[in-house]
Amino acid sequence: MTRRPIVAAIRTRDEEPEPEGELRLDDFREALACWTSGVAVLAVRDDDDVVAMTVSAFTSLSLRPPLVLVCVDEQxxxxxxLEDAGRFTVSFxxxxxxxxxxxxxxxxxFDQAISAAQADPVLPGALAALVCSVAEMHPGGDHRIVIGRVERAEIGRDAPPLVHHRREYRTLG
Known part of the structure; x- marks a missing residue:
């Protein structure tokens, strides 16, 4: 018999032990935290308001046609x-x-002063921004997979990027 140390812990429902041989949710989260990604702000104009959120689950999907993919939590x-507007911007x-x-x-x-003069909410000072229309949406577990058709690309300033690694924002330097 192998002896294991007793570890006191309070677990939430999501952290309950998985049956033997199954992926542990904590292990999955920790592994994903090792993936370094860029940081972007996804923004949607909703009439006179703008709704925005930080995303790191973003990637290019296709050059021809120009498509990108972003994942948005169902909550x-x-x-x-985003569903109503049918369009969004991603600022890097x-x-x-x-x-x-x-x-x-x-x-x-979202700071209304930032985008008051713009039809598409692009963050000033961003490295680049993509203006997209929603091409498709698909369920993806607890997220929605949004495929956007890029209508316009704006190149911003030349500066080092902000990255996300191990649950922290970092720089490359």
Missing amino acids: AALLPS LAEDQRRLALSYADRFP
Whole structure:
């Protein structure tokens, strides 16, 4: 018989032990935290308002036609606006925009002064931004997989990017 140390722990429902041989949710989360990704802000105009959130689950999908893919939590406040609007922008953040990433990760209201003059809510100072129309949406577990057709690409300033690694925003330097 193998002796194991007793570890005191309070577990939430999501953290209950998985049956032997199955993937542990904590192990999956920890492994995903090792994946380094860029940081972007997904924004949707909803009439006179703009709803935005920080995303790291973003990737290019196709060059011809120009398509991108972003994953949005099914519980995200932005999702109904995205479904209604049928369009969105993705602004890629620079390393000095960490504060913006943190505020939109907490889903604070988008600063209306930033986008008041723009039809498509692009963050000023971003490295680049893509203006997209929703091409398709698919269920993906607890997220919605959104495929966007890129209508316009805006190239911003030349600066180092902000990245996300091990649950923290970091720089490449």
